[in-house]
Amino acid sequence: LAKTTQPISMDSYEGQEVNITCSHNNIATNDYITWYQQFPSQGPRFIIQGYKTKVTNEVASLFIPADRKSSTLSLPRVSLSDTAVYYCLAQTGFQKLVFGTGTRLLVSP
Amino acid sequence: KAGVTQTPRYLIKTRGQQVTLSCSPISGHRSVSWYQQTPGQGLQFLFEYFSETQRNKGNFPGRFSGRQFSNSRSEMNVSTLELGDSALYLCASILLGGRKETQYFGPGTRLLVL
Secondary structure (H helix, E strand, C coil): CCCEECCCEEEEECCCCEEEEEEECCCCCCCCEEEEEECCCCCCEEEEEECCCEEECCCCEEECCCCCCEEEEEECCCCHHHCEEEEEEEECCCCCEEECCCEEEEEEC | CCCCEEECCEEEECCCCCEEEEEECCCCCCEEEEEEEECCCEEEEEEEEECCEEEEECCCCCCEEEEECCCCCEEEEECCCCHHHCEEEEEEEEEEECCEEEEEECCCEEEEEC
16 A cells, blocks of 8 residues: 655745655656645645656646655746645545645745 | 535534435536545545545544435535534546546535534
């Protein structure tokens, strides 16, 4: 069962790049990592997903190093509206999906 | 496509009562999962259903149960409610693609047990 660990909180300023790292164990070569964004009293919103070295979409990038013991969500040029809790989710094959503890990102002007 | 629908959005119950929550997944998705979210415990997996069969189950007592219907809609039931069951209950509609699963969450049902 994959267990994930994230920093509890991070602070940033508008326009900066933010990198949030998730540490995980027992991740196989083709196990997926997914990142979600959650605002208060709402369901988590899908951001990005991947299992390879680097995945990029219109809002974020996901980096997974060769040892697959961690993954990093990169948010370019954050804005105030990016203030939220970010979760990484390690999918271990067809077993239970385990959420990380979540990282509370605060973006200031 | 319409997103995930959860009903009701808010619910107040008293200890000892039971409650049923409903989830309608995204059209075409045949799998749903349920999570409990509390400030102290974060997001905890309850169970996952695929084509009316429970595929995975988390570490919750038997008071928590669920089912999925032939139209993929799902319900979860909590019997003999306890104060600690107060939480945001989230349903996710799961897009399956080989080994990849992508969960799309609904807005949640906020349950308050008094």
